[in-house]
Each structure stands twice: as structure tokens, then as C-alpha cells.
Amino acid sequence: xxxxxxxxxxxxxxxxxxxxxxxxxxxxxxxFLLVFPFFANRYYLTLANQVAIAVIGAxxxxxxxxYTGQISLGQGGFMAVGAYTAGILTARMGMxxxxxxxxxxxxxxxxxxxxxxxxxxxxxxxxxxxxLAAQEIILWVVTHWRALTGGVDALVVPNxxxxxxxxxxxxxxxxxxxxxxxxxxxxxxNLFRTPYGRAxxxxxxxxxxxxxxxxxxxxxxLLAFAISSFLAGLAGALTAHYRNIVTxxxxxxxxxxxxxxxIIIGGxxxxxxxxxGAAFMTLLPAVLTxxxxxxxxxxxxxxxxxxxxxxxxxxxxxxxxxVLEPEGLNKIxxxxxxxxxxxxxxY
Amino acid sequence: xxxxxxxxxxxxxxGAILALAALGFVLIFKASDVIxxxxxEFLLIGAYVTFAMIAQFGLAWPLGMLLTLLxxxxxxxxxxxxxxxxxxxxxxxSVIMVTIGLSSLLRAIVSSIWGNxxxxxxxxxxxxxxxxxxxxxxxxxxxxxxxxxxxxxxFSVFFRRSREGIAMRAVADDQQAALSMGISVKKIFxxxxxxxxxxxxxxxxxxxxxxxVGPELAGFGLRVFPVVILGGLDSIPGAVIGGVVIGLLxxxxxxxxxxxxxxxxxxxxxxxxxMIRPYGLFGQEIIERV
Numbered sequence: 001x002x003x004x005x006x007x008x009x010x011x012x013x014x015x016x017x018x019x020x021x022x023x024x025x026x027x028x029x030x031x032f033l034l035v036f037p038f039f040a041n042r043y044y045l046t047l048a049n050q051v052a053i054a055v056i057g058a059x060x061x062x063x064x065x066x067y068t069g070q071i072s073l074g075q076g077g078f079m080a081v082g083a084y085t086a087g088i089l090t091a092r093m094g095m096x097x098x099x100x101x102x103x104x105x106x107x108x109x110x111x112x113x114x115x116x117x118x119x120x121x122x123x124x125x126x127x128x129x130x131x132l133a134a135q136e137i138i139l140w141v142v143t144h145w146r147a148l149t150g151g152v153d154a155l156v157v158p159n160x161x162x163x164x165x166x167x168x169x170x171x172x173x174x175x176x177x178x179x180x181x182x183x184x185x186x187x188x189x190n191l192f193r194t195p196y197g198r199a200x201x202x203x204x205x206x207x208x209x210x211x212x213x214x215x216x217x218x219x220x221x222l223l224a225f226a227i228s229s230f231l232a233g234l235a236g237a238l239t240a241h242y243r244n245i246v247t248x249x250x251x252x253x254x255x256x257x258x259x260x261x262x263i264i265i266g267g268x269x270x271x272x273x274x275x276x277g278a279a280f281m282t283l284l285p286a287v288l289t290x291x292x293x294x295x296x297x298x299x300x301x302x303x304x305x306x307x308x309x310x311x312x313x314x315x316x317x318x319x320x321x322x323v324l325e326p327e328g329l330n331k332i333x334x335x336x337x338x339x340x341x342x343x344x345x346x347y
Numbered sequence: 348x349x350x351x352x353x354x355x356x357x358x359x360x361x362g363a364i365l366a367l368a369a370l371g372f373v374l375i376f377k378a379s380d381v382i383x384x385x386x387x388e389f390l391l392i393g394a395y396v397t398f399a400m401i402a403q404f405g406l407a408w409p410l411g412m413l414l415t416l417l418x419x420x421x422x423x424x425x426x427x428x429x430x431x432x433x434x435x436x437x438x439x440x441s442v443i444m445v446t447i448g449l450s451s452l453l454r455a456i457v458s459s460i461w462g463n464x465x466x467x468x469x470x471x472x473x474x475x476x477x478x479x480x481x482x483x484x485x486x487x488x489x490x491x492x493x494x495x496x497x498x499x500x501x502f503s504v505f506f507r508r509s510r511e512g513i514a515m516r517a518v519a520d521d522q523q524a525a526l527s528m529g530i531s532v533k534k535i536f537x538x539x540x541x542x543x544x545x546x547x548x549x550x551x552x553x554x555x556x557x558x559x560v561g562p563e564l565a566g567f568g569l570r571v572f573p574v575v576i577l578g579g580l581d582s583i584p585g586a587v588i589g590g591v592v593i594g595l596l597x598x599x600x601x602x603x604x605x606x607x608x609x610x611x612x613x614x615x616x617x618x619x620x621x622m623i624r625p626y627g628l629f630g631q632e633i634i635e636r637v
Contacts, residue, residue: 071440118621124439125382129572130621133614136569140611253569257447264444305459312455318448322441323433 005341016189037174045170047286049242052177053235054278058262059188059271060231065260066268067192068224069204070119074112074131076255077138078229080248082108082236084142084149087157087246097160097167097241104237105230111138112229113222120218123207135256143248155246168242177238184231189271191227200224204269261314265321267330276329284317285310352482354602355595360488360557362594363495367550368567369574369586370502371543377519377581378539381431381442385450386547387568392453393419393548394468394555394564395461401469408471412552419548423541431536450568458562465561472556491553498546499587506583511538519581573613576620579630588628 089100115134160167202210266277400411506512517525578585601609
């Protein structure tokens with residue numbers, strides 16, 4: 001009978017997966033991902049791909065906001081930088097899709113670091129407002145620099161093809177994008193076992209204390225912005241290649257809010273939470289649409305009010321989570337596990 | 348020269364409306380340290396409820412306006428009680444996020460009642476063109492400036508003279524000290540939210556009178572940020588002066604330069620101000636250095 005999980009060696013304490021149950025769950029999850037595309041139809045594959053892109057963006061934002069404690073409302077703008085860079089490089093200069101994606105990541109990281117400069121002087125809500133301004137400025141540049149981005153018109157990106165295989169049909173893209181998600185996840189969880197990740201966490205706990213202990217705030221805050229924007233750019237570039245089209249409407253302030261909602265509902269400072277939040281917020285509108293279709297038979301007016309229901313649910317879910325379970329889905333999952341581990345003495 | 352006066356008048360009216368929205372924003376921040384991302388939606392609701400009272404129920408406009416204000420006050424109290432009170436003591440990101448969630452919810456409620464199409468507003472303030480120094484401007488725009496000045500006057504008197512106003516300043520200064528002096532902090536928060544909602548409702552009715560009602564009125568919620576950062580997040584005169592400055596800036600850049608630059612310039616100003624003077628022109632210098 002155990003009353004919790006306690007580690008007796010440093011190796012165990014440092015391990016990413018500490019218990020056999022965790023390892024089994026991971027294997028089951030990976031097996032599910034490997035088998036899923038062979039049984040799913042196109043609709044579910046599209047959803048899975050959307051979730052994957054959202055997971056990349058959410059992990060990126062979580063590194064900045066969850067782990068480093070720098071609130072950012074600019075995620076949508078950074079994704080726009082990634083998407084437009086990738087789109088322009090491929091459409092106008094004929095760069096292969098993977099090349100433009102890599103360049104887009106680095107360009108976005110640089111842009112993110114520039115807009116991260118205010119974080120050296122501001123924190124909390126002032127930083128949130130500064131990143132909000134960054135979002136508005138980036139989107140304005142995107143819609144008004146017609147020569148480069150095509151302005152408000154959609155930018156059409158040619159189909160990504162490698163070795164004669166078209167990458168962006170739902171089935172092929174599934175493997176590409178979930179492969180990238182796997183790499184990003186491994187990089188992210190290991191980041192927080194390195195001095196860099198530890199420094200990020202120290203900054204979010206107490207920035208002054210961190211600086212006294214020798215953490216260079218200037219360097220690490222900009223680095224956090226750069227890494228986070230790198231992943232935002234990756235998510236944006238993948239969207240561009242997957243959709244064949246880049247439009248500014250996909251990267252408005254609403255997107256920034258959506259990603260912030262993902263990591264808050266999933267759990268701040270948790271990679272697992274990023275997965276849960278991204279899946280939850282991506283699937284929620286789809287589930288509502290399907291529910292709407294289901295009740296359409298005896299309530300035909302549902303079509304006209306469905307968008308409002310989706311918007312209201314979005315707001316309501318955020319409010320309810322913050323009021324009832326501020327630590328998000330990850331905490332709920334933990335509570336469920338604890339309940340069964342300690343059963344019958346759980347209270 | 349005519350263009351200059353025209354633009355100045357347009358800028359002043361827009362600034363007056365921005366200032367009205369910013370007043371409520373500053374009030375909430377002053378009393379409870381909460382950044383209200385739903386301020387634009389308060390404006391939206393004010394505009395639509397006034398629209399419903401006057402155009403749909405056919406009430407005389409003084410009565411309709413009064414009912415709108417009552418509804419706005421009730422909305423403020425409900426929002427404070429149900430959404431913001433559980434957030435006391437939570438980290439800033441949760442507080443920011445909860446008002447964002449609130450804005451999404453309120454916008455959805457408004458559009459499910461009144462739809463997404465912009466509607467013409469039966470003007471209760473006449474919009475006859477008036478000749479001012481050679482430029483023509485709608486009468487309603489001039490009224491907007493007058494009303495903003497009157498509201499500012501009422502707010503200043505309220506904060507200096509009334510019991511609740513002084514209590515609100517005490518709460519803003521130090522919640523614990525205020526509590527120990529027998530001030531109910533909860534009541535003060537409710538006051539702040541209801542006054543904020545009411546002033547936004549007045550702003551909403553004014554905008555609706557000038558440009559009609561539509562869901563894009565909620566955009567004022569974002570345009571308020573440059574105003575309050577310029578003026579100082581906790582300064583009421585700052586909100587008004589910031590509103591006028593940003594309003595004029597938008598009008599001049601829109602009129603002389605164009606290219607949509609007037610949409611982005613306020614945000615560039617915002618970042619510049621944040622970098623050199625984060626507490627704004629009139630705010631208290633208590634911002635933490637990093």
C-alpha cells in the first residue's frame with residue numbers, strides 16, 4: 001500500500017517517465033498514433049493533423065508563458081511570420097517545402113526575439129499588452145506590405161512534393177506532422193533538464209532571485225522568446241504547406257487568445273498539458289458542429305446559431321476552467337490518477 | 348486648413364469616445380488591478396441595448412438611456428460577482444484570460460440576440476451638419492465631446508467628494524488598510540465594475556448614434572490599450588488626455604498619410620511609451636523594474 005510516488009535515487013528522480021504505468025501509457029499512446037491513420041477516414045485525419053499543428057504551437061507558447069512566465073498575446077502574429085515566410089520562399093523562389101519551413105522557423109525566432117526585447121523592462125500585464133501590440137503590428141505589416149505578402153489577398157503555396165510523393169494529402173501529412181510533433185516533444189521535455197530550461201523555470205519563479213543566482217535575464221528571456229517563436233513559426237509554416245494557402249485571417253488576435261486558452265486549459269508549465277489543451281480546444285468546435293448536425297433533425301434553426309454557440313462555449317470553457325480548476329486538464333488527470341492509486345483510502 | 352480643422356474635430360470626437368471607454372477601463376484597474384479585456388464588449392452591449400430600447404421598444408430616448416444604464420450597472424455587478432471575485436489572488440495570466448473568456452461569451456450573447464449584421468441606429472442626437480471654423484461636422488459628434496467632458500467632470504467630483512469615490516481610492520491604494528478602516532472591498536469592486544459598464548454603455552450609445560450598431564464596435568476594446576498606456580493605467584485625467592491624443596493621431600495620420608497607417612500607429616506609440624515610460628504620462632510610478 002503506497003501513499004504516493006517517492007523516489008529514492010537521483011536517476012529515478014531525473015527520469016522523464018518514472019513509473020511503469022507512465023511507460024505503458026506512453027507506449028499505448030504511440031501505438032494508437034501509429035495505428036490511427038489506417039482506420040480513420042479523411043475527416044478524422046484532418047482533425048488529427050490540426051491537433052498536431054496546435055500541439056506544436058501550444059508547446060511553443062507553454063515554453064514561454066508556462067515555464068518562463070512571460071505572458072504573450074503575440075502567438076498568432078508569430079505564426080503569421082512563419083506561414084508567410086514559408087509561403088513566400090516556396091511560392092516565389094521555388095524553395096522545397098522542408099527548406100522553407102526550416103528558414104521560416106529561424107526567421108520567426110529572430111522576429112520573436114526582437115519583440116521580446118520589451119520583456120527586459122516589463123513584466124506581467126505590461127508585457128501582455130506589449131505582445132498584444134506586437135500582434136497588431138505584425139498583422140498590419142502582413143496586410144499592408146502588398147509587394148511582399150500580397151496584402152489581404154490569399155497567398156497560394158504550391159503542393160509540397162518530396163521524391164515524387166505529395167506530402168500534403170491528409171494521410172501523408174499525418175506522418176510528417178506527427179513525426180515533427182515527436183521531435184518537438186522530445187526536445188521540449190529534455191530542454192527542461194538542461195541548464196537553459198532550469199534557468200527559464202527560475203525566471204518564472206522569481207526573476208530577481210534568478211538574476212542574483214547568476215541567470216542572465218537578458219539572455220534567457222530573449223532565448224525563451226526565440227525558442228517559443230521558433231515553434232510558432234514551425235506551426236505556421238506547416239499550416240501554410242498543409243493548406244496550400246496563407247491568409248491573414250488565420251493569424252488574428254483570436255488565434256493568440258486560442259493558444260493562450262489551450263495552455264491554460266491544458267496546464268501551464270506542462271508538456272502533457274500542452275497536448276491535452278491543444279486537443280481539447282481543437283476538437284471542441286468540431287464536436288459542437290457534430291452535435292449541431294445531430295439535433296438539426298428536430299431543431300432546424302441550429303445552423304444559424306451554431307457559430308454563436310461555439311463562441312459562447314469557448315468563452316464559457318475558459319471562465320469555468322479558471323474558476324473551478326485553474327491548473328487545467330493536466331491537474332484533473334493527476335487527480336484521477338491519485339484517486340485510483342490511493343483507493344480505497346483516497347480523500 | 349479646412350482639412351486640418353475637419354480632422355481635428357473628427358479626432359476629438361473619436362478621442363472623446365475612446366476616453367469614455369478608457370475611463371471604465373482605468374477605473375477597474377485602479378480599484379482592483381484587473382485589466383479588463385471585455386471593455387469593448389461592454390461598449391457593444393451598451394450600444395445594442397440602447398438600440399433595442401429606442402428602435403425596437405420605441406421608448407423615448409431619455410427613458411431608454413436610463414434603462415440602458417440600469418442594465419449596464421446590473422451587468423457590471425453580475426460579472427464582478429460571478430467571474431472576477433473567484434479570481435482574487437490568482438496570478439495575472441488567469442485574470443487576463445478570464446476577462447478574455449468573458450469578452451468572447453458576451454460577444455456571442457450579443458450576436459445571438461441581434462445577429463451579426465450592422466444596423467442603422469435611430470439617432471436620438473440629431474446629426475445635422477454644423478459649421479465650425481469653416482469645417483462641417485455632425486452635431487452628434489460635437490455632443491460626443493460635450494458628453495465626454497461632462498462624464499469626466501462627474502468622475503472627478505465622484506472621486507474627490509463622494510464617500511464611495513474616496514473609499515475606492517483607498518482600496519486602490521491598499522486593500523488591507525482599506526479593509527481595516529471598515530471599507531467593504533467587495534462592495535467597492537462591484538461599484539467599480541458597474542460604473543465601468545455604465546460609462547462604456549454611454550460610449551457605446553454615442554458611437555452607435557454616429558456610425559450605427561454592429562459587432563465591430565467591440566474593436567474599441569483593443570483600441571483602448573494605447574490610450575490607457577499613454578495616459579497611465581491608473582489615471583483618470585490620463586485616460587481622457589490619452590484618448591484625445593490617440594484620437595487626433597489617428598485622424599491626422601488617416602487624413603494626411605493614409606495607407607491604413609492610422610490603425611497601427613497607436614500600437615507603435617504603445618510600445619514606445621512602454622519602453623521609455625511604462626507608467627504613462629500621468630500614472631503612478633510604481634511599476635516594477637525587471
